[in-house]
Structure formats: structure tokens, C-alpha cells
Amino acid sequence: PLLPHLFALAHPVGVLFFYDLCATLLFAAFAISFALTPRFDELPLDAVGALMVAAAFFAVRNVPLGLIACAPPLARHASLALARPRSRDNAGVAASASMSRANQLVIAGLALVLFAQTRLFSRMLDVPLQYPAGAVAFMRAHDLAGNILADYSWNDFLLYRLGGRSQVFIDSRYETIYPDAVTRDFLDFTAARPRAATVLASYPHDFVLIAPDSPAASLMESSAAWKPVYRDDASILFARADSPAAQLPGIPTSATAPPATFP
Numbered sequence: 124p125l126l127p128h129l130f131a132l133a134h135p136v137g138v139l140f141f142y143d144l145c146a147t148l149l150f151a152a153f154a155i156s157f158a159l160t161p162r163f164d165e166l167p168l169d170a171v172g173a174l175m176v177a178a179a180f181f182a183v184r185n186v187p188l189g190l191i192a193c194a195p196p197l198a199r200h201a202s203l204a205l206a207r208p209r210s211r212d213n214a215g216v217a218a219s220a221s222m223s224r225a226n227q228l229v230i231a232g233l234a235l236v237l238f239a240q241t242r243l244f245s246r247m248l249d250v251p252l253q254y255p256a257g258a259v260a261f262m263r264a265h266d267l268a269g270n271i272l273a274d275y276s277w278n279d280f281l282l283y284r285l286g287g288r289s290q291v292f293i294d295s296r297y298e299t300i301y302p303d304a305v306t307r308d309f310l311d312f313t314a315a316r317p318r319a320a321t322v323l324a325s326y327p328h329d330f331v332l333i334a335p336d337s338p339a340a341s342l343m344e345s346s347a348a349w350k351p352v353y354r355d356d357a358s359i360l361f362a363r364a365d366s367p368a369a370q371l372p373g374i375p376t377s378a379t380a381p382p383a384t385f386p
Contacts, residue, residue, distance in 0.1 A: 124180060124181060124182065124183065125143065125146070125147065125179055125180045125181075125182075125183050125186060126147075126180065128143060128183045129143045129144060129147060143183070143186070146179070146186050146189070146190055149190060149193065149197065150176045150179065150180075150189065150193065152197060152201065153172060153176065153193040153196065153197040153200070154176075156197060156200035156201045156203075156204050157169055157196065157200050159200070159203075159204045160200045160203040160204050162199075162200070162203070165196065165199065168195060168196050168199075169196045171192050172189075172192045172193035172195070172196045172197070173193075174192070175188050175189040175191075175192035175193065176189045176192070176193050247384045247385070248384060248385045250383050250384060250385050252276060252383060253334075253357045253380065253383045254277060254280045254357070254383055255273075255277055255280070255281075255332055255357055255358035255360075256284075256357075256380070256381045256383070256384075257353070257355045257357065257358065257378050257379075257380050257381055258332055258353050258355070258357075258358045258359075258360040259280075259281065259284045259285065260381075261352070261353040261360065261376060261378075262285065262289075262330075262353075262360070263284075263285070265368070265371060267330070267362075267368050268285065268288035268289045268329075269289060269290075269328075269329025269330055270289070270290050270291075270292070270326070270327055270328050270329045270330070271285075271289055271290065271291050271292070271328070271329065271330045271331075271332055272291075272292045272312065272323075272326070272328045272330070272331045272332070273291055273292070273331070273332040273333065274313065274332070274333055274334060274337065275293065275295075275309070275313070277332065277358075278291040278292070278293060278294040278295065279294055279295050281332070282294060292305075292309055292326070292328070293305065293306070293309050308322045308325070308326075309322075312339055313333075313337065313338065313339055314338055314339075315337075315338035315339045315341070315342055319339060319342055320342060320346075323342070323346070324348075328363075329362070329363065329366065329368075330360060330361065330362055330368070331343055331349065331360075331361040332358055332359070332360050332361070333358065333359060333361075334357065334358055334359075335354070335356070335357075335358070335359055340359065343359070343361050347364065348363065348364055349361045349362070349363060349364060350362055350363075350364045350369040350374075350375075351374075351375040352368055352369060352371060352374045352375055352376065353374070353375060353376045353378070354375055354376070354377055354378075355377065355378045355379055355380040356379065356380040357380035357383075358380070
């Protein structure tokens with residue numbers, strides 16, 4: 124849910140916290156502007172916006188949809204709430220034109236700050252999560268592919284980077300397609316619960332890709348059936364000890380994790 128997610132991100136404060144905070148404030152502005160200027164002839168659009176905002180509070184994954192749906196009615200009601208009678212004399216027209224130019228200068232200045240500070244218009248964007256880009260580059264350089272048991276937040280990245288040659292254990296569709304038993308097995312392994320070793324042996328994994336500080340890291344390091352083939356500050360890639368990947372010369376390869384960027 125949005126509000127618990129917002130509070131969880133408050134310590135320490137990061138980019139995702141400000142994203143969720145801005146979204147929450149915009150949702151509040153939508154509700155306030157509607158309360159100040161109700162227009163029942165536009166109720167269907169308001170209802171769609173309200174429904175998607177409610178969905179955003181129910182699950183944080185719906186926040187982008189809530190923002191898209193509430194933007195048009197928010198703009199409409201905010202403009203009505205801020206509307207004032209305008210003078211039709213020459214002085215009023217001149218003042219209006221002056222304010223318009225000032226607004227354009229302010230917007231242009233904000234755009235320049237945004238460009239300089241956030242690299243929003245760059246071909247390479249900074250991301251708040253550290254992805255296993257180094258491990259993926261290692262796999263591609265050595266033509267490695269197969270079934271990958273990886274940290275949950277990395278699975279969509281792996282599918283994007285490795286195409287159709289590799290499969291992941293679970294992806295962000297989560298409970299919509301995966302049985303509860305599979306989800307429990309995944310959580311048992313990643314949390315290093317008592318069944319972790321059983322889960323590791325029960326599925327045809329070719330690779331395990333986890334963070335160095337993952338609870339499952341000690342299990343993987345102590346397993347004779349698995350061998351680390353690549354490691355950096357962000358991830359460790361394990362291959363089965365009897366696989367061709369484990370026989371590559373110079374392994375385990377140690378490197379510095381590349382910057383977390385997209386793409």
C-alpha cells in the first residue's frame with residue numbers, strides 16, 4: 124500500500140520517497156480541488172480518477188496509473204478554483220501578458236535545473252536500485268544462458284537484458300500467475316529459511332544470482348554443488364560445479380560493479 128511504502132522509504136530518505144511523496148500530494152490536490160469546485164457534468168472523468176487513486180493507495184504499483192487518471196480532472200478543477208475575474212482594460216491585458224512571460228521564464232529555468240541535476244533527458248538514467256549489470260555482462264561475454272534463480276527485484280532486468288535465452292524463477296507478475304507453493308519456495312530460499320537447501324536442490328537451476336549481503340549467500344558459498352564464477356560489489360553469480368560455466372578459465376572473476384543506470 125502507498126502510505127506504508129512511503130513511511131518505509133523515509134529512513135533513509137531517497138529518490139523513491141520523494142516520488143511517492145509527490146504522488147501523494149498530487150492525489151490530495153485532486154481531492155481538494157474537486158471539493159472546492161464540484162462539476163457533476165464531468166463526474167465520469169472524476170470517478171475514473173478517484174478509482175485509480177484508490178487503487179494507488181491499495182497497491183503502490185498502481186501509482187503511475189493513478190497519476191495519469193487524475194491529471195486531467197486535477198487540471199480542470201484546479202483551474203476553476205484558481206480562476207479570478209479578469210479586467211478587460213489595456214492595463215489588465217498588459218499585466219496578463221507580463222505574467223505569461225514570467226511564467227515561461229520560470230518554467231524554462233526549472234527545466235534547465237531538471238536537466239542539470241537529474242539527467243532526465245540523458246540517454247543513460249540513474250536508477251535507485253543496484254542491478255547486476257556486471258554479472259549480466261559476464262554471462263553475455265561467455266555466452267552463458269539457462270535457468271536463473273535471482274533476487275526478486277532483478278528478474279525483470281534479467282529478462283530485459285538476456286532476452287529469451289534465459290528463464291528466471293519468478294518475475295514481477297508474482298501472485299497473478301505463480302502458485303503459492305512456488306512463491307513460498309522462492310521466499311524460503313532468499314530468506315535462507317530451513318528449507319532453503321531443499322528448494323535449491325528441487326528445481327533445475329543453472330545459475331544463482333544474489334547480492335553479497337543476501338541471507339542465502341552463506342548457503343551458496345558453503346555448497347559443494349555450486350561454484351562462484353563472477354562477483355562484484357552488487358552481485359555474485361554461481362554456477363553448478365559440474366557445468367561448463369564452472370570450468371571457465373580465471374574464475375571466479377572479480378570486478379567493480381558498474382554504475383546503476385538505465386538502459
